[in-house]
Amino acid sequence: MTPPPRLVLALSLALACAGPARAAGSPGQISxxxxxxxxxxxxxxxxxxxxxxxxAxxxxxxxxxxxxxxxxLNPYGxxxxxxxxxxxxxxxxxxMARSFDEPFTLYGLVAQSIxxxxxRDYVVFRLDPKAHFSDGVPITARDVLFSFNLLKAKGRPQQRAAYGLVHSIQALDDHTVRYDLAGADxxxxxxxxALMPVLPAHVMTEKRFTDQGLAIPVGSGPYKVAEVRPGERLDLRRDPNYWGRDLPINCGLYNFDEVVFDYGRDDNSLFEAFKAGLIDYRQETDPHRWASGYGFPARRDGRVAVESLPLGGPKGLSGFAFNTRRALFKDxxxxxxxxxxxxxxxxxxxxxxxxxTRDKSFFDESELSASGSPASAAERKLLAPYPGAVRAxxxxxxxxxPRxxxxxxxxxxxxxxxxxxHQAGWTLQDGRLTxxxxxxxxxxxxRDREQERLALYYSDxxxxxxxxxxxxxVDDAQFEGRRQRFDFDMMIGLWQASASPGNEQRMRWGGDSASEESSYNLAGAxxxxxxxxxxxxxAARGREDFVTAARALDRVLLSGFYVVPLYHSHAQWIAYWRRIAHPKALPHYAQPLFGDVLETWSLAPGAAAARH
Structure with a gap:
């Protein structure tokens, strides 16, 4: 298949405009x-x-x-x-790929250097010449340009917003791509x-991207999709020809030959499947179950392990989001x-x-949080042009x-x-606030029974x-549709925090995202x-300026009362059958600690490769 004409044209123009790899008068560093x-x-x-x-x-x-x-099967649309x-x-x-042992650092993957x-007025990526897709086709600069243009036009709102800051993109040769970022600040x-996925230009089209459905994707990663049961099961199997298996960034990762996801509509049924040994690993989110529900035989006789693992980094915030697009919630x-x-x-x-523990900051329990400390002189200077934006x-x-x-x-x-x-114009009359x-x-x-129970409690x-x-x-499909259209009065949201908050804040709170369908600005801030x-x-260049800006942002968000704060745990509760195991060392900044396919896990020593 060939790319759509519009994307081919964009690619051709970028190639024609290719220029020098370095910004004039500003030498860069290859790393x-x-x-x-x-x-x-x-x-x-x-x-x-x-x-x-x-x-492993x-x-x-x-x-x-x-x-x-x-x-x-499209995680990017x-x-x-x-x-x-x-x-x-x-x-x-x-x-490039992230190390979760650092706040925000990326190491080479498809791109072997940056x-x-x-x-940071420009960036150049040099691709690993060994990199290829699962069908054997080499990854080239053409695929990078194709992916950028496609995601900029049809990707998620946060991608479109970030990629829109790029002045131009150029292929310097088959394995080198240069982005001009002048003026982006x-x-x-x-x-x-660097975190942009590389999609196959020889297979993907704009139509296929927007209507991927359940068509088997062509990627370049360690696994291929082997089997799909619509809405019920996804089976990933190791690609024996995976090009990057010997890269340092992949050392000790992706250890299982096969990863099977079985979907369940009800968490109780998933828990029963785990107890029966049909599921190997479970992350528990119900504190009552965690406190009293793990006394089943396999746990008592040691075949199942439970661990409460410490979570590092900022804790973020969850809560009931007010949709301030509604006149009702303007005040x-x-x-x-x-x-x-x-x-x-x-x-x-x-x-x-x-x-x-009660949430009290959007960057809770970290140096980025404004909670419990007065604003510094640098914060006050940053906030000075916006009097009234932060409450005293x-x-x-x-x-x-409130406690x-x-x-x-x-x-x-x-x-x-x-x-x-009453100050906002409402009066209690005959037991009704009017x-x-x-x-x-x-x-x-x-969207689920757990949220329903919490919402009913709050309603009472x-x-x-x-x-x-x-x-x-409502079911998942209705929920997602209404969320994307902002067709709700209030819903529960989760604003996970990293040790290095950045562009995602635009999609959560930026003014432009308030009216951009599918953005994560639930509150309409x-x-x-x-x-x-x-x-x-x-724009912060040093850590001190970065912390100042994060704390100032936290204060403005807290002053807006966009969310009814909920709560968080200091630990991640996990249970697993002892046929699998995780390394002793844990990443410092990952939340959750393990990815979708438990990248760092493997078969335990002495465990059989298949269940009996």
Whole structure:
């Protein structure tokens, strides 16, 4: 197949405009790796990632359980939420790969080296001449240009936004690609481009990309898709001709010959399948089950192991997101009032065995968090052009989510919530919170039973101050469709944090993303102060400036009360059959600790390669 004419034209123009590899007057440096801040931790001759076992056993079959279903095999399109697990990385590879032992550092994969200047006004990738797709076709600069143009036009919103900052892209030869980034003022952009998947220009078309469906993909990774049962099962098998098996970045990774994902609509059924030995590994998310549900025979006799593994890095934030595109939620005082009614202390003690900690920052428990500390002089200077963007108690570090008396019926918090609602124009009359004769009512959209239970709990609490919050449970397809169209009043969101936040903040909070369908700006945030703090984050050259910008952004977001903060765990709860094992060393910055196909895991010593 040939690429669509529009993409061929873009490729031809880029080739015709090819220029010098270095920016005029600004010599660059060729390296095996690139770090967002500072220098890469591993030298050019490194042998293995610190958390991978170079002596891990190869072989065997890994059976995994996945909640929900899937409708396509394209993890990079606008419908990526419906894509099967295990495709990005194991099947589709990027130019460079991340080490999760560092905040944000990339090492060579399809690209064996990277070149950029101090200003990061350009970036050059030199491809490994050994790299090829699973059908044997070599990977060339043509594939990189094709992938860039395709993802820029048809990819996810965050990709389109980031790639739109590129001034031009040029193929200098069959294995060298140069991006001109002049004017982008975004020091993260070379790393974002390095994480771009390389798609096969000889197979992929724009139509196939947008309507991938369940067609078997052609990638360049260590696994190939071997079998698909629509919505039920995905089977990945090792590619015996994988070109990159001896690269240092892959040392000790992708150890199983086969990885099978079995999908289940209900988490209880997946848990029963795990207990029966049909699934090898489980990440537990239910604290009640974790505290009391693992006393089954295989656990008692030692065939199943359970571990509570520490999570490093910022903890991020989850919560009920207000859709501020709705006129109902325009006033932050009302949003704060509604958030005040969530009784975390009762919930944690009575349902969660006190295993959770309340979220209080978008970069919680890290140096990037503004929680509990007053703004520095540098933060105040950064925020000065936006008076009123940060509340006084958040500026001085004294704010935290309200703490209840744990009774589930805290009268004082209810009084404070009603007082705030009154300031926003709402009045309690006959047990109903009203304005202009209309009761405050809205819908909470949820996608599974766990979210439904939490939303029903919150709805009951809101009813105490006269608010009618209906809970609507829909299937995955409806949920994703309504999320992408912003067709909801409130929904639960998760804003995972990395040790190096960057371009993803634009898609979560940037003003342009508020109206861009399929973006992750669930709240519809649109604020010049937010945009400015994100810009400062991306332009920061040193760690001190980076931390300053992150904390300032945190303060602006907290002041907006866009989310009812929920909670997090300090550890990742896992259970697994002892036929598989993980290395002793854990990555410092991965959340979750292990990828979709448990890249660092392998058969345990002495374990049979197949189940009996």
């Amino acid at each position: 095996h790796a690139i770090a967002m801040q500072g220098k890469p931790a591993l030298p050019p001759d490194f042998a293995c990632l610190p958390y991978a076992d170079p002596h 056993r190869k072989g065997g079959i890994l059976h995994l359980g996945e909640l929900g279903t899937f409708a396509n 606008v419908n990526a939420g419906d894509a099967a697990a295990g495709l990005a990385g194991p099947v589709y590879e990027s130019l 070149e950029t200047d101090d200003a 975004d020091r993260e952009l070379p790393l974002i481009l 932050p005082r009302l949003r704060e009032a509604l958030a005040m009614m969530f009784d975390f202390e009762w919930l944690n003690a009575n349902l969660f065995s006190n295993l959770y 108690d958040i500026m001085n570090g004294s704010w935290s989510p 209840s008396d744990g009774s589930g019926r805290d009268r004082e918090l209810a009084k404070k919530a009603l007082a705030l609602a 304005r202009n004769g209309q009761q405050l009512n809205f819908e909470i959209l949820v 609490l809101l009813r105490r101050i006269g608010v009618e919050a209906r809970v609507r449970l 649109k604020s010049p102060a937010i945009d400015a703090m994100i810009a400062a984050l991306l």
